[in-house]
Amino acid sequence: MEETLAFVMAGGQGERLRPLTDVRAKPAVPFGGIFRIIDFTLSNCVNSGLRRIYVLTQYKSYSLSSHLRTGWNMLSPRLNQFIDEVPAQQQLGSSWYQGTADAIRQNFSFVESKRPRLVLVLSGDHVYKMDYRLLRAFHDEKGAELTVACVRLPAEEARGTFGVMQVDEEGRIVGFEEKPAEPKTIPGTTDCLASMGIYLFEAGCLRRGLDNDLLDFGKDVIPLLLRDGVPVYAYDFTTKNAIPEWEYTKRDGVRRKELVPRASDADYWRDVGTLEQYWLANLDLVQPKPRFNVYGERFPLYSAPGHFPPAKFVHEIPGRTGVAVNSMVADGVIVSGGTVRESVIGSGVYVHSWAMIEKSVLLGGALRGGVHTETSIGRRCRVKNAIIDKNVRLSENISIGYDRDDDERRGLRTVPITGSSEHIVVVPKDFSL
Numbered sequence: 001m002e003e004t005l006a007f008v009m010a011g012g013q014g015e016r017l018r019p020l021t022d023v024r025a026k027p028a029v030p031f032g033g034i035f036r037i038i039d040f041t042l043s044n045c046v047n048s049g050l051r052r053i054y055v056l057t058q059y060k061s062y063s064l065s066s067h068l069r070t071g072w073n074m075l076s077p078r079l080n081q082f083i084d085e086v087p088a089q090q091q092l093g094s095s096w097y098q099g100t101a102d103a104i105r106q107n108f109s110f111v112e113s114k115r116p117r118l119v120l121v122l123s124g125d126h127v128y129k130m131d132y133r134l135l136r137a138f139h140d141e142k143g144a145e146l147t148v149a150c151v152r153l154p155a156e157e158a159r160g161t162f163g164v165m166q167v168d169e170e171g172r173i174v175g176f177e178e179k180p181a182e183p184k185t186i187p188g189t190t191d192c193l194a195s196m197g198i199y200l201f202e203a204g205c206l207r208r209g210l211d212n213d214l215l216d217f218g219k220d221v222i223p224l225l226l227r228d229g230v231p232v233y234a235y236d237f238t239t240k241n242a243i244p245e246w247e248y249t250k251r252d253g254v255r256r257k258e259l260v261p262r263a264s265d266a267d268y269w270r271d272v273g274t275l276e277q278y279w280l281a282n283l284d285l286v287q288p289k290p291r292f293n294v295y296g297e298r299f300p301l302y303s304a305p306g307h308f309p310p311a312k313f314v315h316e317i318p319g320r321t322g323v324a325v326n327s328m329v330a331d332g333v334i335v336s337g338g339t340v341r342e343s344v345i346g347s348g349v350y351v352h353s354w355a356m357i358e359k360s361v362l363l364g365g366a367l368r369g370g371v372h373t374e375t376s377i378g379r380r381c382r383v384k385n386a387i388i389d390k391n392v393r394l395s396e397n398i399s400i401g402y403d404r405d406d407d408e409r410r411g412l413r414t415v416p417i418t419g420s421s422e423h424i425v426v427v428p429k430d431f432s433l
Contacts, residue, residue, distance in 0.1 A: 004136065005116035006050050007107070008041055009100055009197075010124035011058030011088065016274045019413060019428040020389060025057065027124035028064035029278070030363040030390075032285055032294055033330040033346050035303045036067050037272060038124040042083065043301045045122070046074075048132035051081035054110055055124065056103050058088040058096060071304025086110075099215030100197075108210060111203060119206050121217065123197035127281050127292065128269040129243045129299055135200055135235050142171065144233040145205035146225060149198035151269045152191045152238040155183045162194035162271075163218040165234045173232045178219045193234055196269060205230060238267045243299045268292045275415050279387055279424050282344045282361040286326050308332025308347045308372070320353050330364065338377065346390075348374045355381040360401070366391035366429070385422055389429040398433055401425045 014026030021029065027038035038055075045053050057064055068085050075081035086107055088096045097103040104111075104121060111119060118139075120132060130149075139147040150165055158164055164183040166175035177183070183192040199217055201209070205225070214220035225232055243266045250256070268291060272278040284291040294301050308331035313322035315337040322335035329340065330347040337353030348365020351357060355377045365374040376393045377383060383394070384401035394400070400407055407414050407425045410433060414423045427433075 002049075002051070003116055004050060004052070004118040004120055004132075005111060005114050006045055006053045006120045006122060007104055008038070008045075008053060008055045008122045008124045009103060010038055010055050010064060011061070011097055011103065012125055013059045014125070014273065017272075017278060019426060020275075020278075020387070021060070023060065023389075023429050024063040025059045025061055026273075028061075028067060029272075030346055031127065031272070031278075032282060033328045033344050033364075034306060035294075035301065036064070037127065038064065038067070039071075039301060039303045040127050040129070041122050041124050042072060043299075044128070044130045044132060045083075046302065047299050048130075050120070050132060051075055051079070052114060052116070053083045054107065055083065055085045056088070056097070056107065057085055058103075061085075061087060067304050071302065074302075099219075100217045101210060101221050102215045104206070105210045108207070111206070116203055119201045119203055121197075121199040121201070125273070126196065126269060126271055128196075128237075129265065129301075130198075130237065130241055131243060131299075132200075134240060134242065135198070138171075138235050138240065139200050139233070142233045143231060144200075145202050145230045146209075146222070146232045147200040147235050148173065148222065148232065149196045149200075149237050150193040150234045151196050151267075152186070152189075152236065153194045155185050155190055155192050158183045158192050158194045163222075165193040165195065167193065167234045171233050171236070173222075173226060173234050176218075176222050176226060178223075193236065196237060200235075237269060241266050265290075265292045275387065275413075275424055275426060276418065279361060279385075283342065283359060285344060286328055286342055288326070306331055306347045311335075315353065322351070332365070332372070346375075348372050348390075350374050350376045352377060352379045352381070352396075354379055355383070357383045357386075359384060360386040360388065362386075362388045362392075363390045385417065386425050386427060388427040389431070391430050392427050393432045395433060400427065400433075 010027040012026040014021035031037050072083045163178045165173050185192050209221040270281040272281050311329045311333040313335045320337040324340035327340045327343045329345045332347040333349045335351045338351035338355035341358045343360045345362045346364025349362050365372045373391045378394050378396040380397045381394050382399040386401045404423045413426045
């Protein structure tokens with residue numbers, strides 16, 4: 001992968017994730033207790049052998065910049081290895097980044113100075129594991145000028161949301177529609193091939209695609225290249241991705257630990273661009289056999305260290321026992337006589353006696369002036385279907401997530417849960433009730 005230069009697009013505003021993105025860029029939103037969303041893309045890069053990575057930032061980037069500085073300063077400049085943040089600088093004219101293609105165009109000088117054969121353009125706000133070496137092997141095998149990574153999604157889910165590809169039997173893209181109202185499906189199925197926002201370019205093809213004033217890869221550049229007859233292929237992530245992991249198998253009555261070529265979450269990909277998808281993706285982590293596994297030994301996921309003490313569960317008194325079931329609890333959490341079920345609890349949360357937290361995502365405490373503040377869930381609080389941002393304090397006997405009208409009267413944002421009469425409630429950062 002030393003002939004590949006990677007760009008991670010990390011400037012997204014994430015309007016649909018508000019209020020979580022009122023204070024930070026979408027890729028910097030905490031996820032899974034200890035991670036930020038961008039950690040998954042960067043971990044994929046490192047695990048795939050990519051060592052030259054530019055992270056393009058723009059919107060409310062301080063939190064993201066701090067995270068990159070403390071958690072991703074791991075490569076050696078002496079060996080021409082780097083993960084460098086590149087803030088928007090109006091390199092061409094007086095405009096900030098106007099789209100994905102425009103962001104790369106404004107930073108094309110890095111391509112010219114590094115002179116890679118391949119340029120990999122990635123999104124910094126998706127949750128997945130992917131070995132980009134498999135993408136490159138497919139790209140080379142097909143003799144492609146551009147390869148677009150795609151995921152199989154039900155047409156109903158892709159409608160109006162994703163770019164959709166039509167391919168021939170060799171995987172060559174013969175048609176493309178940006179966010180169609182009626183997506184074309186794969187013959188014989190109800191699924192379509194939706195773009196993951198991952199593009200592997202030959203450097204010359206990228207230059208040709210940017211030699212204009214087009215703003216977006218999906219909407220503008222890919223249709224242009226298709227019209228010009230450029231060989232553009234779709235890489236089917238759902239069927240081709242493979243993440244080797246150690247798993248226990250049993251044959252002939254003997255239990256063995258073996259390296260299997262495909263883990264159960266190798267086809268997992270989530271665009272956590274809405275509050276419901278963000279909430280669901282977090283809850284995908286907590287089951288005994290999780291839909292997405294963050295504990296892989298062969299494909300580790302990295303983040304910035306939190307420097308918290310271990311989690312603690314205290315009191316073993318009938319009716320007042322600190323316990324967490326089917327949950328992920330980060331360092332620095334104290335469950336003091338409360339109960340946590342099917343939830344993700346970030347670092348620096350204090351759950352007081354007789355409190356109940358169910359199907360919720362708590363982002364944790366905040367760092368203020370070098371000192372960690374805590375999120376406090378008061379005695380006898382009831383919290384359900386909630387996303388609670390950092391440094392939130394709920395006093396005693398507060399219930400959220402049970403009555404939508406009550407939640408909205410408090411000024412909290414709520415969204416319905418698809419196919420349910422219940423709702424998700426979001427508590428913004430530094431909120432007290």
